[in-house]
Amino acid sequence: MQHAARYLLAGLLSSSATVSALAASPMTLEERMLALEARASAAEMRASAAEQQAQAIALELQRLKGGSPDLSASAQATAPVLDARLAKVEARQEALEKLGRSETQNPSKLTNGFSFNGYARSGLLVGEGLSGGRGGPYVTPAGSVGGAVGRLGNEDDTYMRIDLSKELHAENGTRSKVTVSIADGVETSNDWTAAESSLNVRQVYAALDHIAAFKGNPMLENASLWAGKRYDRDTFDIHWLDSDVVYLAGTGGGIYDLQLGDNWRSNFSLMGRDYGDFSATGGDGDVESYILTSNQFFADGRWQWMLNAIGANKNDTRSNAAGLTPADSGVQSMLAHHQKGFFGREGFFKTALLYGQGLGAEVKNLGSDGELLDDAKALRLALYGQTPLARGWRIAPSLLAEQSQDRYVGGDDYRWMTLNLRLAKEVSSNFEMVYEMSWQTMDLDPKGYQQRNAVDGSFWKLTVAPTFKPDMGGFFTRPELRVFASLMDWSADLDNYSDSDAFGEDGFQAGGLWQFGVQMETWF
Missing domain, CATH: 2.40.170.10 (Porin, LamB type)
Incomplete structure (x- = not known):
């Protein structure tokens, strides 16, 4: 669990560093697009890790709440704590997935549409x-x-x-x-054809x-x-x-x-x-x-x-x-x-x-x-x-x-x-x-x-x-x-x-x- 938490923290710091770098350095539009796409990919990877962590906690909760006679009372007492942790991880997972979707599916942030x-x-x-x-x-x-x-x-x-x-x-x-x-x-x-031009708005929809x-x-x-x-x-x-x-x-x-x-x-x-x-x-x-x-x-x-x-x-x-x-x-x-x-x-x-x-x-x-x-x-x-x-x-x-x-x-x-x-x-x-x-x-x-x-x-x-x-x-x-x-x-x-x-x-x-x-x- 501690390893997964460290992974998420490192990912968040990396994301913040990417934003700072984008703001601080002059980049071409293509470079900005590549950087944002990389950030979106990282967000998706972090979301995947969070999903795996949530699944592991959910399985542990299922085992504890099942009331197995082999478990000690202290072990069963940890279930409410795990419940709270699971809720936080799921919320974080949803936020990360939303970040990934917004940066890969919203071209207004990449090419201005x-x-x-x-x-x-x-x-x-x-x-x-x-x-x-x-x-x-x-x-x-x-x-x-x-x-x-x-x-x-x-x-x-x-x-x-x-x-x-x-x-x-x-x-x-x-x-x-x-x-x-x-x-x-x-x-x-001729180079100047205004008199002969048939300029036309062919579509506007x-x-x-x-x-x-x-x-x-x-x-x-x-x-x-x-x-x-x-x-x-x-x-x-x-x-x-x-x-x-x-x-x-x-x-x-x-x-x-x-x-x-x-x-x-x-x-x-x-x-x-x-x-x-x-x-x-x-x-x-x-x-x-x-x-x-x-x-x-x-x-x-x-x-x-x-x-x-x-x-x-x-x-x-x-x-x-x-x-x-x-x-x-x-x-x-x-x-x-x-x-x-x-x-x-x-x-x-x-x-x-x-x-x-x-x-x-x-x-x-x-x-x-x-x-x-x-x-x-x-x-x-x-x-x-x-x-x-x-x-x-x-x-x-x-x-x-x-x-x-x-x-x-x-x-x-x-x-x-x-x-x-x-x-x-x-x-x-x-x-x-x-x-x-x-x-x-x-x-x-x-x-x-x-x-x-x-x-x-x-x-x-x-x-x-x-x-x-x-x-x-x-x-x-x-x-x-x-x-x-x-x-x-x-x-x-x-x-x-x-x-x-x-x-x-x-x-x-x-x-x-x-x-x-x-x-x-x-x-x-």
Whole structure:
């Protein structure tokens, strides 16, 4: 017993010395975190020793209070003394455990609860004859209805998004998090771009998790609540095409991670969006759309079923660009499989099938298109993944295809499919050769919507990009510094789709052309 007491006293003195040292000497944040983590570990060790001591005293008490005839009266008389000692040790044990928890689970004491991350890209695109390059993942006529093509060597913009978050922990264990995201995108290469800037607050919301009131309820104890302006946490994309598979965003609120069964997790939300000014005027008052979402996950998240109901009262009091009455409601659904591994190999593979009607016929950017007709319908398929191919080689294939009808004009028909393949060959610890091949076929019949013409043809692109990066950790290791050369060509018929798109413009016509550039891309 005396040995255990000395151990506890030494631990307390050590803890006090640590606090004095932290206060007296200038230390970096990382050093302070390490010191506090060490102190928390020591507290946990002392709590463990106290627990062992308490157990020993409890056993002795049990033996004494049992009134064994072999024990002397004096021995049994020590029981009240041991009772008092046991109470003190248990109280000390609880205090030590609380100290350990507070210093390991409360980041406000370690990092002040602040996080800074985001995404950015910036590059220069140069066309033949030193003309300005043109491009983008949606450069083709199919891009007008979501048909993305490969992005490598095909981007001429500067885009950034910064996410700022602050976490706080309440005494009852509830954690709150406030997030603000700021984004901007410009195509000019100038250093001062205020006149062209599209600076935007993309997210501002608050969330609660580890909610004390939910503890002990199996359905709610892992749930989180949120409200504000945000994009859905479980949105996912095909990075190589710069296309979300599904994108849910707006202002509203919801609950994540309801546990409805052993392998069944649910999210529910309500978000609002504004349609704003239509291409054609008319109607009565502002028009907003509301998206009610059910997102169900099964089998440890491998299967996902998403269902969205969209309503927009008064939307049918306006006219779209074709002079027709748009829908005031719609539905969209997605069934997705998130495969762990790439068919038995390292990596991942994802499959998604999406269908929508009415306002839900915009199956990717949910609730964002207010000109769709009641009869509009769309079916989209997305397949993509990545895996090591051979020693030093990685491969990332993807397919994105859609057929939609009666979107903006009765009888219109849009069909397109994109095949994309990105390859990377590691050359050294900081250098790799990256290749991307894209092919897109399309058959579009807009029936004169926005003065667009029916076209049928294909587009292809080949890009070679020598790339420097900090480590060869995979496709998603960033930052990447690239130089690149891209060769593109497309069917001459595609130049006739529209007077307002890039195809067919002077210096950007079918027949094959080269573009060159340099680019940075990172997330942090």
